[in-house]
Amino acid sequence: MDKINEFRDARDWRQFHNEKDLALSISIEAAELLELFQWKEATEAVEKHPENLKDELADVLIYCYMLADNLGLDIDQIIESKLNKNTSNYPISKSKGQKDKYTELN
Amino acid sequence: MDKINEFRDARDWRQFHNEKDLALSISIEAAELLELFQWKEATEAVEKHPENLKDELADVLIYCYMLADNLGLDIDQIIESKLNKNTSNYPISKSKGQKDKYTELN
Amino acid sequence: MDKINEFRDARDWRQFHNEKDLALSISIEAAELLELFQWKEATEAVEKHPENLKDELADVLIYCYMLADNLGLDIDQIIESKLNKNTSNYPISKSKGQKDKYTELN
Amino acid sequence: MDKINEFRDARDWRQFHNEKDLALSISIEAAELLELFQWKEATEAVEKHPENLKDELADVLIYCYMLADNLGLDIDQIIESKLNKNTSNYPISKSKGQKDKYTELN
Numbered sequence: 001m002d003k004i005n006e007f008r009d010a011r012d013w014r015q016f017h018n019e020k021d022l023a024l025s026i027s028i029e030a031a032e033l034l035e036l037f038q039w040k041e042a043t044e045a046v047e048k049h050p051e052n053l054k055d056e057l058a059d060v061l062i063y064c065y066m067l068a069d070n071l072g073l074d075i076d077q078i079i080e081s082k083l084n085k086n087t088s089n090y091p092i093s094k095s096k097g098q099k100d101k102y103t104e105l106n
Numbered sequence: 107m108d109k110i111n112e113f114r115d116a117r118d119w120r121q122f123h124n125e126k127d128l129a130l131s132i133s134i135e136a137a138e139l140l141e142l143f144q145w146k147e148a149t150e151a152v153e154k155h156p157e158n159l160k161d162e163l164a165d166v167l168i169y170c171y172m173l174a175d176n177l178g179l180d181i182d183q184i185i186e187s188k189l190n191k192n193t194s195n196y197p198i199s200k201s202k203g204q205k206d207k208y209t210e211l212n
Numbered sequence: 213m214d215k216i217n218e219f220r221d222a223r224d225w226r227q228f229h230n231e232k233d234l235a236l237s238i239s240i241e242a243a244e245l246l247e248l249f250q251w252k253e254a255t256e257a258v259e260k261h262p263e264n265l266k267d268e269l270a271d272v273l274i275y276c277y278m279l280a281d282n283l284g285l286d287i288d289q290i291i292e293s294k295l296n297k298n299t300s301n302y303p304i305s306k307s308k309g310q311k312d313k314y315t316e317l318n
Numbered sequence: 319m320d321k322i323n324e325f326r327d328a329r330d331w332r333q334f335h336n337e338k339d340l341a342l343s344i345s346i347e348a349a350e351l352l353e354l355f356q357w358k359e360a361t362e363a364v365e366k367h368p369e370n371l372k373d374e375l376a377d378v379l380i381y382c383y384m385l386a387d388n389l390g391l392d393i394d395q396i397i398e399s400k401l402n403k404n405t406s407n408y409p410i411s412k413s414k415g416q417k418d419k420y421t422e423l424n
Contacts, residue, residue: 007189011196012203016251019159020148023140024250026166027345030136031243034129038236039228039417042126046177053125054179057170058188060132061181064167071152073160075167082164083113090117097118099357122357130356133239137349144342145311145334205251219401223408224415231371232360235352238378242348246341254338258389265337266391269382270400272344273393276379283364285372287379294376295325302329309330 001075004065022067029059107181110171128173135165213287216277234279241271319393322383340385347377 008014033056037045046053068075089102114120139162143151152159174181195208220226245268249257258265280287301314326332351374355363364371386393407420 003186003189007192010198011201013201013205015203016205018148019152020143020146021251023136023143024246024342027133027136027140027349028243028247028250030129030133030166031240031345034133034236035240037126037129038240039233040126042124046125053177054184055188055191057173057177057179058184060136060166061170061185062188064163064170065185067163071159071163073163078160078164079167079171080109082161082168083109085161086113092116095117095119097121099119099122127357130236130352134349134353134356137239137346140342141346144346145339215398215401219404222410223413225413225417227415228417230360231364232355232358235348235355239345239348239352242341242345242378246345249338249341252338254336258337265389266396267400267403269385269389269391270396272348272378273382273397274400276375276382277397279375283371283375285375290372290376291379291383292321294373294380295321297373298325304328307329307331309333311331311334 001065001069004062005069008066017066017070019067019070022063022070025063026060026067029056029063032056033060107171107175110168111175114172123172123176125173125176128169128176131169132166132173135162135169138162139166213277213281216274217281220278229278229282231279231282234275234282237275238272238279241268241275244268245272319383319387322380323387326384335384335388337385337388340381340388343381344378344385347374347381350374351378 008017033053036049036052036056040048065075068078095102114123139159142155142158142162146154171181174184201208220229245265248261248264248268252260277287280290307314326335351371354367354370354374358366383393386396413420
């Protein structure tokens with residue numbers, strides 16, 4: 001996180017980095033990651049673009065970290081808190097081996 | 107990362123988690139995050155949905171971590187490596203206070 | 213629609229065009245369109261990239277039409293049917309001048 | 319197009335419909351369409367969600383049409399113009415039966 005902030009502050013970019021454009025940037029980078037899998041099976045994409053996969057995934061993460069920083073959020077804490085909610089929505093007894101959304105589980 | 111793996115392994119979900127569907131899930135969650143800003147200024151969205159913002163950002167991160175885990179990647183390492191590339195693409199002298207893409211910088 | 217089909221059939225591309233990859237392509241092209249607005253106000257983006265806007269919007273539409281064709285759907289009909297549903301969800305009396313989602317209207 | 323405009327004008331929504339938020343809405347709806355294919359093969363998704371597919375595809379199209387209308391663009395014309403560009407980028411002789419991006423064709 002320190003390195004990310006150092007990178008953007010050295011360029012005076014924080015002025016452009018409002019939360020809406022950061023959220024928008026996460027979506028854009030997520031789509032660039034997804035593009036590596038377009039018209040391909042998962043394994044084919046992973047074999048063909050190993051370096052690009054790292055870079056595009058890193059781009060998504062960098063913008064996620066910037067947004068978290070803007071909002072004063074602790075990454076580990078929001079993940080843990082969300083996993084706890086998911087644990088309630090997807091009890092092991094009902095969701096084991098099931099890929100259904102929790103609203104469709106029974 | 108351990109908690110994320112524990113969560114998905116307890117539910118036998120790794121069988122569904124091929125890299126293509128994980129990349130697709132990152133895009134989907136990124137869009138749910140973006141939806142909180144739809145028709146709103148950044149500040150308005152941040153004030154209106156503080157809890158949802160945490161949850162949706164966490165969802166993006168959880169799928170990013172799962173994909174990194176599937177690919178055997180170290181999060182900190184790919185971020186650092188990408189920041190180094192960006193440092194070359196966006197030299198401070200040219201990009202300070204500029205929001206242009208590096209292909210448009212001069 | 214005929215021209216789109218002619219284009220893809222001349223290239224034997226229908227074999228790659230399963231519905232999942234078409235849906236994925238719509239998302240990717242939508243993000244390329246969105247990228248034209250990154251770090252910009254709407255008016256600034258529209259002035260700066262008039263040609264790119266046309267091209268990226270056309271790309272989204274082309275994949276939408278291909279998906280509709282794969283599914284045997286009539287574009288005008290699904291739009292009309294969806295507008296009718298929206299008319300129920302967003303009655304004029306409640307939603308006039310309101311930007312809230314219908315689940316939040318009261 | 320007339321029906322779409324009638325729908326939004328009856329609700330005074332044009333004030334919120336700047337081009338940036340429309341582009342953002344296209345991405346959001348595209349992701350909702352994509353979500354129908356999450357963790358599924360194409361055929362499985364098509365069989366399971368025929369009605370939702372129509373609705374989500376229609377939502378993407380409705381926002382595309384609104385953006386085109388805001389920009390004063392003719393849908394058929396921008397599609398035809400883009401197909402002509404694609405015809406140059408993807409000559410039949412090189413791209414027949416190939417799924418590579420034109421920058422990778424040889």
